[in-house]
Amino acid sequence: MPKCTINGKEVEVKEGQTIMEAFYKTEEPIAHYCYHPGLSVAGVCRLCICDIEGNPRPQIACNTVVTEGMKVTNKSEKIKDGVKWVLDFHLINHPLDCPICDQAGECGLQEQYMEFGKYDPEMAEHKVKKHKVVDLGPTVVLDSERCVLCSRCVRFTDEVSKTSELGIFNRGDRSEIGTVEGKKLDNKYSLNTVDICPVGALTSKDFRFRQRVWYLKDSETVCNGCSTGCNVKVYFNKEGFFRVKPVYNEKVNGHWMCDEGRDIYKFLNKDNRFTTGIVRQNGVQTEMAPGALAKELHKEIKAKKDQVAVVLTGQYTVEEYEAMVSSMVKEFGISKIYHWVNNKESFDSFDGLLLRGDKNPNTKGLLQVLEKHQIKGVWGDLEAGLKNKSIKTLIVAGPENRGVFDNLETHVKLFAQAEHLVWLGAAKVEALLNLNSKVSIVPLKTFVEKEGTFVNAMGMEQKFKRATTVIHEALTLTETAILMSGKNLTVPMAQIEKPAFLENKRRQDQVMLENRKKNEFVFKRGSL
Amino acid sequence: MLETAKATFQLSTEGLAEVKKELARYETKESAIIPSLYVAQKENKGFITTAVIHHLGQVMDIPVSKINEVFKFYTMFNQVPVGKHHVQVCTNISCALEGGRELTNHICHELGVKLGEVTADGRFSVSRVECLGSCGTAPMMQVNDKYYESLTPESAMNILRGMK
C-alpha cells in the first residue's frame, strides 16, 4: 500500500494504482478527457500531466503507477501552463458552437476552459472541416468537429458492450470517430457512449435539442426497468422528465446502464399516465377523485371478500406490498393473491452485463412479502376462477413501466372476465378504456414520486428517495390499501391545489420511443 | 446507404485461399488484416471499398470497424480508384531538394491530371508521397510496385510513355 502526496495531501493507494486514482481519492481536481475509471487507459488527451518530484519531465497521471513516497503536484506554474496549451490544442479545431450544442453546461471543454483557458486565441488559420450530424445508429448522433478523439466511446464498444461498432478512422487531424457504413452503432448499451463523451460530439437522439441542461434538476434513484436495479439519476423540470443517466455503483451497475432503462422516464410524464380516478360502466365513463374512488371500493371488497382476488406485478416497493398484502389478508381475509409474471419465456435470462429478462424492479421483494404472509397463489387458479366466475372483483396493481409488459392487452382481456376490474396503476393503458365490463381505475404514483425499497435480482435491498411529484392526486399503493381497507389517510390528498407539472408538450422533431424502436427517425448521414 | 456499400465484392477462390493462409500464418488473426487488404485491393482494381471491408470482416471474422481503421490508417491502401499505373512521386525533403516537386508538376501536366486523379483512359494516376527511401537517387517515383530513380522530367515521362 504505497503512500504518496498529491498537492501536499498525503494519501495511501492500493498497490498498482495510478496517480490519477490517487487524485480521485484525495478529490484534488485534475483535468482529463480520455481517462475513464470504467475503461482501459488510453493516455492520449495529455491533460492530466503532473510534476513528480525528481522527474524532469511531466508525466501523465493516468498511466503512472504510484510508488512509495512519490510527491506529485499539478499546481506548479509549469504544469498549469502545460495544461493551458494542451487544452488549446484541443480547441484550435473545435467549432466553439456552444450556443447550439447540447453538451453546453456539462461540457468538459467548457469546464476546463474556465480554469485553463488561454483567453487569447492565437489560432488564425482555417479550422479542419469534418463530418457533422452523422447518424451513427438508432440512438446516437455524431458531430465530428466537436470530437476531441479521447476514444472513450470506441473503448466502450470494444471493452464493455463488446460490439466494436466504432473506430477512429484516418490519421492526424483528419481522424474521425465513426462506424463503417452498413454497420450501425446499435447495441443495448449504446447511449453510455453519450454519457462518457466529455464534449458534445455524441448526443442522444432522444434528448438532443429538448432541454438546456441548466434548466434541469436531477435526483438519484433506482431504475425500475428491470430486476438489476441500476442506480440512476433522473433529470426533470416543470415540463416533465427528460432523461435518465447511470450513477456509479460498484456492486450493481458499475458505471453503466442499458438503453432500455433510459426510456423509463417516458412513463413518468403526465401524457402517459392516468391522471384521475375513472369508473366505466356500461360504456359510461365518470371521473372521480382517486382517494374517493379508493375509499368507495372498500364497501365492495368487504361485501364480496370471498369473490375478490388480487394480482400484483413486481413493480412496486416492498413497503407497498406489505401494506397491500397485509391489509387484504388481515382486514378481509383475502388470500387469492397472484403474482403476474410478464414475458415468462425470457424471465430468467441475463445478458451477462446488466440486462435481465425479469423486467420488474422488485420481483424478489414481492416474493418475500408473499412468502411472509404464506400466500401461494397459482396463476392457473386465477384463470380458472375468472372463467368459472368465482372471482367477481379483481384488483390488479398493474405495471408502471408499461413498455416492458408486451402482452398487456391480452391480460387486460383476461382480467376483464371479472365482473369488476379494479385497476391500480400509473401508466395509461388504453385497452382499459375500451372495455365493456365494469372497470375502476385508481391512478397511482410512480417510483420517483415516492420513497421505498426495491430488492434486485441479486437480493440486494436498495432504498430510494422521492424525487418530485408529477400528479398530486395520484395515490401510492400503500395509500390505496389504507383507503380500501376503510381507513383514512393521515395526510389528506387534496392538500395541494396546483399541479406542479405542466402538460408535456410533444414536439414535432422529438424522437418518440415507438419511432426509435422502429428506427424511423433517420438523420441524413454524412458520407464517411 | 451509398452506392459503395451496395456494390458487392467477393474474393476469388485464389484470393480467399491467400487470406486463409495469412489467417493461419500469424499468432493472431488481426495480423492478417494488412496482408488480406493487399490481396483484396489487388482484386478490386487497386482500391478498397466498403464492400471489400464487409467481405473481409465476414471472411476473417473480425469487426469491420477494426478492418476499416487499418485500411484508413495506411497510405498504401487506396481509398479512391487509381490508374493502371499508379505513379507516386516522392516530394519529401531529399527529393524536394533535387526537384521532386517540379517532377510531380511536370508529370501531372504531361498526363493532363491533377494529383489524385486518373487519366481519362484509366491508365495513369498521380499522387505525391512521402519519403520512399530513395534519397540518394533523388528525385524518384514509384509506379505500382517498382522504383524509378535519379529521374529528370524527361526520363520520367519516357518511362511512363513506354508503359502499356
Next chain:
Amino acid sequence: METKLLTEFYHLDEFRFLDGYKKHGGYVNLAKALKMQPQAIIDEVKNSGLRGRGGAGFSTGMKWSFLPKNNEPRYLVCNADEGEPGTFKDRLMMERAPHQLIEGMIISAFAVGSKKSYIYVRGEYYYPVEVLEQAVQEAYKAGLLGKNILGSGFDHDMDVYRGAGAYICGEETGLISSLEGQKGQPKLKPPFPAVKGYLQKPTIVNNVETLAAVKYIIRDGAAAYKKFGTEKSPGTKLFSLSGNVRKPGNYEVNLGYSLNDLINNEGGGMKPGRKLKAVIPGGSSAPVLTAEEAMKATLDYECLAQMGTMLGSGAVIVIDDSQCMVDMLGVLMHFYHHESCGQCTPCREGTGWLNKIVHSILEGKGRLQDIDLLVKVADNMKGRTICALSDAAALPVLSFVTKFRDEFEFYVREGRSKVRGSFYAQMHH
C-alpha cells in the same frame, strides 16, 4: 575514407545469395555464437558499446538486458520500416546482404532466448521484401532456421511482415501495434516492449543495421569492435548522404568521422557554383546545422548531441544556398502533419497547426507574430506525447526558425522568399 565492415562485400552480387554469402564467411559466426552461452553474447554486445542504429541510439546490450529473466516466450523484431526522410541504408542492407541481417538476427534471437522473430519491412519496399523472403526460404532449406539450428538444439522461426505505408510504424511500439494488425499507433510506456511488447509478450525491437552489426561483434569480439569509431560511439555506421551534393549515396564510415569529409570527400562536394548552407545530420527529425556548425561536426552521438542535434538514423541531408529554408520547413511540416497518427492531442493538432502557419507564410499571408507562434507551438508539443513524433516535428521548427530567422522574417515582410520563389504556390494538394 570509408571503413567497410558491414558493407565489405556489398559490391558482389553473389553476396545476396546463401552460397555467395557463405563464401565470404557467412553463417560461420552463427555456428560460433550457438556454442556460446546466451548471456555471454549479451555481455559481448553490451561491452562492444553498440548503440541502436535506427535513431534513438540506445545501448543495444542494455535493451536486451531489460528482458525478464524467466522462460516466458519472447519475440525479436527487426525494425526495417525505414521511413525517416533522408534514410536509405536499411534498404541497401536488405537488398545487398539479406543473409547478413538474418545471421545477425538468429544470433541475437539465440542471445535473448527468442524462438520467433519478425522482420517488419515498410510496405513500399517490394523488392527488399522479395529478396528477404527468398533469403529466409534459403536459410530454412539450409537448416539455418527452423528446428535444431546447426545441431545446436536451438529452434527459431523467422517471418517477413510487410507494412502498408505509415512513418509512425518506425517507432517501436507503433511497429508492434502494426504487427498485431492494428493501426500503427504507438503504445503507452510503461510497460516497455522488453516487458510487454508484441501480443503482451517480452519483445526486442532492433534496427536492421544494429542486428547486422551483432554478427561482427561475435566475429571479432567486443574489444576489436570498439577499435572502430570513438570511445563513446564505437563501431562503424552507414550514413545516407542525400540532398545537394555531387555524389549522394550510402557510405560506411567510423563513428566520429568528420561531416565535412563525408560531404566533400565521399559526397564529392557541392555542385558547381553552390555553397553549403545547412545540413540536417540525422534524418528529417534532427535539428538543422548551419554550414559553419556542420564544418566543425563529427559524426558521433556525443558531438552531435552537444551541438543540439542528433545522429539519428544517420541520414545526412545537405542543403545548398539555392534553397529556401522556409520552403524546406514547409516540406517537413507537410510530412509530419501527414504522418501524425492522431492519437495524442498536442501532436495531432499541433502538427496541423504548424503546417498551416508555415504554409500561410509561404503563401505570403504570414504575420510577424507567426514566427514566434511557430516557436511557441513547437515548444508546447515537445515531450507532451506518447511517442517522439511530436518532438520530431517540433525540433526542426525550433532549429530552422532560430538559425534562419532572417529568411523567415524576410518572407513575412516581403511575401516572397529571400532565396528563390516558393514552391508552395505551384503545388496542388
